[in-house]
Amino acid sequence: MTEDLNFVQKARREKLDALVAAGVAPFAYSYDRTHQAADAVASLPEGADEGGTVRVAGRLVAWRGHGKTAFAHLADASGRIQLYFRRDELGEDIFAQLALYDIGDVVGVAGPLMRTRTGEVTIRVSEVVLLAKSLRPLPYGKEEVVDGVTVRHSGFADSEQRYRQRYADLAVHPEVRALFVARSRLITAIRGFLDGRGFLEVETPVLQPQYGGATARPFATHHNALDMPLFLRIADELYLKRLIVGGFDRVYEIGHDFRNEGIDRTHNPEFTMLEFYQAYADYTDMMTVVEALLVHAADAVRAVSGIGEKVPVLRPPFPRIEWAPALSAAIGQDVMAIEDEALRRLVSAQGIDKVNTMSRPKLLDELFGALVESRIVEPTFVVDYPVELSPLAKPKRGNTALTERFELFARGRELVNAFSELNDPIDQRQRFEAQARLRAAGDDEASGVDEDYLRAMEYGMPPMGGVGIGIDRLFMYLTDTANIRDAILFPTLRPE
RNA sequence: GCGCCCUUAGCUCAAUUGGUUAGAGCAACUGACUCUUAAUCAGUAGGUUCUCGGUUCGAUUCCGAGAGGGCGCACCA
Numbered sequence A: 001m002t003e004d005l006n007f008v009q010k011a012r013r014e015k016l017d018a019l020v021a022a023g024v025a026p027f028a029y030s031y032d033r034t035h036q037a038a039d040a041v042a043s044l045p046e047g048a049d050e051g052g053t054v055r056v057a058g059r060l061v062a063w064r065g066h067g068k069t070a071f072a073h074l075a076d077a078s079g080r081i082q083l084y085f086r087r088d089e090l091g092e093d094i095f096a097q098l099a100l101y102d103i104g105d106v107v108g109v110a111g112p113l114m115r116t117r118t119g120e121v122t123i124r125v126s127e128v129v130l131l132a133k134s135l136r137p138l139p140y141g142k143e144e145v146v147d148g149v150t151v152r153h154s155g156f157a158d159s160e161q162r163y164r165q166r167y168a169d170l171a172v173h174p175e176v177r178a179l180f181v182a183r184s185r186l187i188t189a190i191r192g193f194l195d196g197r198g199f200l201e202v203e204t205p206v207l208q209p210q211y212g213g214a215t216a217r218p219f220a221t222h223h224n225a226l227d228m229p230l231f232l233r234i235a236d237e238l239y240l241k242r243l244i245v246g247g248f249d250r251v252y253e254i255g256h257d258f259r260n261e262g263i264d265r266t267h268n269p270e271f272t273m274l275e276f277y278q279a280y281a282d283y284t285d286m287m288t289v290v291e292a293l294l295v296h297a298a299d300a301v302r303a304v305s306g307i308g309e310k311v312p313v314l315r316p317p318f319p320r321i322e323w324a325p326a327l328s329a330a331i332g333q334d335v336m337a338i339e340d341e342a343l344r345r346l347v348s349a350q351g352i353d354k355v356n357t358m359s360r361p362k363l364l365d366e367l368f369g370a371l372v373e374s375r376i377v378e379p380t381f382v383v384d385y386p387v388e389l390s391p392l393a394k395p396k397r398g399n400t401a402l403t404e405r406f407e408l409f410a411r412g413r414e415l416v417n418a419f420s421e422l423n424d425p426i427d428q429r430q431r432f433e434a435q436a437r438l439r440a441a442g443d444d445e446a447s448g449v450d451e452d453y454l455r456a457m458e459y460g461m462p463p464m465g466g467v468g469i470g471i472d473r474l475f476m477y478l479t480d481t482a483n484i485r486d487a488i489l490f491p492t493l494r495p496e
Numbered sequence B: 001g002c003g004c005c006c007u008u009a010g011c012u013c014a015a016u017u018g019g020u021u022a023g024a025g026c027a028a029c030u031g032a033c034u035c036u037u038a039a040u041c042a043g044u045a046g047g048u049u050c051u052c053g054g055u056u057c058g059a060u061u062c063c064g065a066g067a068g069g070g071c072g073c074a075c076c077a
Helices: A007-021 A037-043 A092-100 A159-164 A166-172 A174-196 A237-245 A283-302 A323-331 A340-349 A360-371 A425-440 A451-458 A471-479
Strands: A050-065 A069-076 A079-086 A106-115 A121-124 A127-132 A142-146 A149-153 A220-223 A228-232 A250-258 A270-279 A320-322 A380-383 A399-403 A405-410 A413-420 A464-470
Touching: A007 A092, A037 A050, A037 A069, A037 A079, A037 A121, A050 A079, A079 A092, A159 A166, A166 A174, A174 A250, A174 A270, A174 A283, A174 A471, A237 A250, A237 A270, A237 A451, A237 A464, A270 A283, A270 A471, A283 A380, A283 A405, A283 A413, A283 A464, A283 A471, A320 A323, A323 A360, A323 A380, A340 A360, A413 A471, A425 A451, A464 A471
Parallel strands: A079 A121, A320 A380
Antiparallel strands: A050 A069, A050 A106, A069 A079, A106 A121, A106 A127, A142 A149, A220 A228, A250 A270, A270 A464, A380 A405, A405 A413, A413 A464
16 A cells, blocks of 8 residues: 555655654544634624634645745635744744645634735634644645636646545535535425425335336346345336325425436436425426426525526526427427328438337427427426327326426426326226336336336325426536536446 | 547646657745745656557557547437
8 A cells, every 4th residue: 555655645644654753643533613714704804904813624725835934725614714824923843843734634723813914814823733634635726816706727627536536626626515505505495495385205215126107227136135126216206196195295205216327418327306296286286386496496596606696597487388389380280190201201300310210209209309399498388298208197188189298498408397197097007008018028118017006096096296307407407517427426437 | 329539747738740868837845935825936856658469670649459538429317
């Protein structure tokens, strides 16, 4: 191990040894703080040159030695503050020990506030305590402030290493921390909104003997004691709807779903899903709920300093366009009446491959994606999907070729998918059996017959509206983030 | 899965047509400096050029295979 250390790491271990030899405990247990850095800076009144003593703790992020004095910056979760060390204040021994400190060390300091000649609020350090020695250099860049804007030089740019070592990415990039603060605020806001409307947050199984609720390949695992296969859930849907049968009128879950599919800038194998179900509501009711929820969520993200500026202003009610008329207008003829061959030619003309192997629903979906979805910029509801595209939704009242389903699109991306939920167990059994036939024929994305779920439905399932929102993608939309890896703290990567 | 691109010091980047000992800034080390702030000044050290193989007198550079990553397309949320 020791042979693997580079010279920088060796130097730090030597300093660690020297500190121990001098009687310093290099890894402390606690430190009593009076302020966070930003609060300490703000506590010195405008115009005042001296203030009271403060105690702060954090990481050394810059060091400028001047012989018998030194300036440094200390950063904590709130921001940074300048430190001023003087030999005549700290004494010969302590000041000499500062030579054994490094950028990246976690320290606690105490001393009175002062304002330097250039006006920066600074702690004139009278006590310095090492809280954790840094044995590996953090990839700090240098920062300067030009016209009030912080410019970072060099720094930590390798995106792969930033994902692999998110701790280092966060440690050196306050703006990355701010982004994940915003993500946390988003989820807190969603909980607050739903709790305030009488929804009950529940937890349903992640490990499921039978997966369902979506079309996707699962992760499979095995329980040793029971000697049985288990699957990581691909959706929460079927368990949440069981709870509506049980008498909870409004339930929601925020959790991870897992899909054993490819990884790209909009797909991570595990992702955060919000699903909520409201008994006695239909899809038009849910559109109104979704509008209010998104406004509430966007406001929460907008409140985060440094991130909120990017958040689009949402102005409900969002426009609603009907699926079939919108596509018919785009192609200049009635899409519901078009022949398969003509449809295939239209899809092919969009530059989409493999049209000869596509089913009619698939062709319709492709065409809609190319001609309508991708051109939606402002948040827009697309409503009333063809029944062949929507196996989980109730038929539309007055037109059984369509379903009571809506999706919300913005910037060409799907943000929300919702239905008036199918609550007819006889119909549901037929749809399950159709899935089982597909599976028997080799479709590994098709599910089987979930007998327990059918049993629940047969007891009587209230009508309900259900909504699914991919939280990672909603967050990406709100913060204008292009890559899902930038929206997930520890994205799935190949092993190093 | 397919196509294009990338991988050089701890970090950020150079390196002429294939040519001597692979350079610079930051970080590190030694020294100077009691209001600096990308501190400054003088000096020192730091490299399996992603890996393996090939061509060549000579490879960071050209060729082949592999690994990891990025972007685009396809699939999905």
